[in-house]
Amino acid sequence: xxxxxxxxxxxxxLSAPLLVQHSDRIAMRLASSEWLHKSLEIARIAQSAIAVExxxxxxxFGRSGQHLAKMLEQEGITYVALDLDPDLVRQAAAxxxxxxxxxAGRRETLVAAGVGRAxxxxxxxxxxxxxxxxxxxxxxxxxxxxVIVRTQDDHDLAKLTAAGATEVVPEVLEGSLMLGxxxxxxxxxxxxxxxxxxxxxxxxxxxxxxxxxHSSGDDDDVEEEAHERLHSVxxxxxxxxxxxxxxxLGLQPLGVEVTAVRRRGIRGAxxxxxxxxxxxxxxxxRGIPDALDLAERRLLEA
Numbered sequence: 001x002x003x004x005x006x007x008x009x010x011x012x013x014l015s016a017p018l019l020v021q022h023s024d025r026i027a028m029r030l031a032s033s034e035w036l037h038k039s040l041e042i043a044r045i046a047q048s049a050i051a052v053e054x055x056x057x058x059x060x061f062g063r064s065g066q067h068l069a070k071m072l073e074q075e076g077i078t079y080v081a082l083d084l085d086p087d088l089v090r091q092a093a094a095x096x097x098x099x100x101x102x103x104a105g106r107r108e109t110l111v112a113a114g115v116g117r118a119x120x121x122x123x124x125x126x127x128x129x130x131x132x133x134x135x136x137x138x139x140x141x142x143x144x145x146x147v148i149v150r151t152q153d154d155h156d157l158a159k160l161t162a163a164g165a166t167e168v169v170p171e172v173l174e175g176s177l178m179l180g181x182x183x184x185x186x187x188x189x190x191x192x193x194x195x196x197x198x199x200x201x202x203x204x205x206x207x208x209x210x211x212x213x214h215s216s217g218d219d220d221d222v223e224e225e226a227h228e229r230l231h232s233v234x235x236x237x238x239x240x241x242x243x244x245x246x247x248x249l250g251l252q253p254l255g256v257e258v259t260a261v262r263r264r265g266i267r268g269a270x271x272x273x274x275x276x277x278x279x280x281x282x283x284x285x286r287g288i289p290d291a292l293d294l295a296e297r298r299l300l301e302a
Contacts, residue, residue: 013103043101045112058082058105059134060125061092064150068122069097080113083134105133110141121147126171128156135163143264144282164266187301230259230284231292233299239281241299249298256287256295 049055056072058065059067061083072079083089083098089101102109104123117123121138124129131149138147147165151157153172160168184194235242241249246258260269262282277283277299285295 002087042102042108042112043108045082045100047231048098049102049112049114052078052080052114052157053077054113054119055117057104057110057115057121058099058112059121059123061085061088061097061099064127065122065124066092066097068124069099080118082109082113101217105130105137107137107141110134110137115141115145118142118145121145123149125145126150126152128160130162131165132163135160135165139164139266161269162266228286228288229292230286231296232284233285233296235279235281235283235299239279239300241277241283242279242281243276245274245276246271249277251285251295251298254287254294254298256285256292258283259286260284 025225034196051119055078056068058068061069061081064234065081065083069079070080079098081092081097082102082104083092083099084101084103086101089099092099104110104113115138121134123134131151135147135149138145141241143164147164148167148169149165151160151168151170153170154168157168158168159204181194181198184197185191251258258271261271261275261277261284262268263278263280283299287295
């Protein structure tokens with residue numbers, strides 16, 4: 001045993017000068033290999049996203065990411081998913097899912113995934129530090145894109161919202177809503193009443209679920225004109241609303257509520273009446289269509 005140890009020490013002593021002499025070359029070779037690996041990774045992501053636009057970038061392709069992908073596919077919405085589990089990516093891609101290996105926390109990965117052309121970003125795994133890193137890059141690359149973040153609970157809600165999350169979805173809340181709804185149904189409460197209770201709870205927690213953004217496919221429903229919907233109004237330079245407070249604009253008497261104002265990529269929900277609007281703001285309104293038309297004219301026309 002002693003001879004083995006001595007031989008090992010001797011080899012280490014003899015090889016040390018060679019390692020020192022060639023350390024720069026070894027380091028360069030390792031760095032080149034790492035650079036090549038990252039370049040190939042980015043190239044694969046860019047190749048999968050090059051032909052898509054107005055898609056959703058899904059960060060994380062675990063159960064939540066896969067469920068989201070299926071919902072998007074059912075609605076005919078394209079997506080590009082990123083995940084760091086090579087086995088999962090290999091199997092899902094082989095099954096036809098649009099998922100590639102990549103770290104969504106890296107700026108170049110998000111660029112390759114086409115964030116600049118995307119319509120939304122979804123962070124589907126509950127990891128606040130990683131989500132904050134992604135939010136930072138996304139807000140630099142495309143300040144106005146909606147970002148939905150999954151969390152375990154509401155603990156980091158303020159931090160994520162301040163970083164630019166459009167909506168934060170806590171698992172604890174959704175789990176409790178499902179638990180409560182199943183319990184009520186089993187106790188004999190009518191299903192319509194249970195659905196109403198769940199909707200009320202979600203309305204209180206998720207501002208974006210109060211009303212909805214109108215699409216051309218909604219025109220077939222004759223009752224839609226009586227329902228509230230959401231509508232975004234960007235304030236261009238010279239817009240009548242720029243420089244005025246929400247109270248001065250008097251939108252509430254029109255039957256319109258300002259649910260949020262996005263400024264420089266940061267979304268502020270439930271703005272106060274004293275908030276003074278600026279050119280470049282995006283004002284999110286909620287109301288029935290006729291009232292929204294009046295409010296938009298008041299915001300834009302001098």
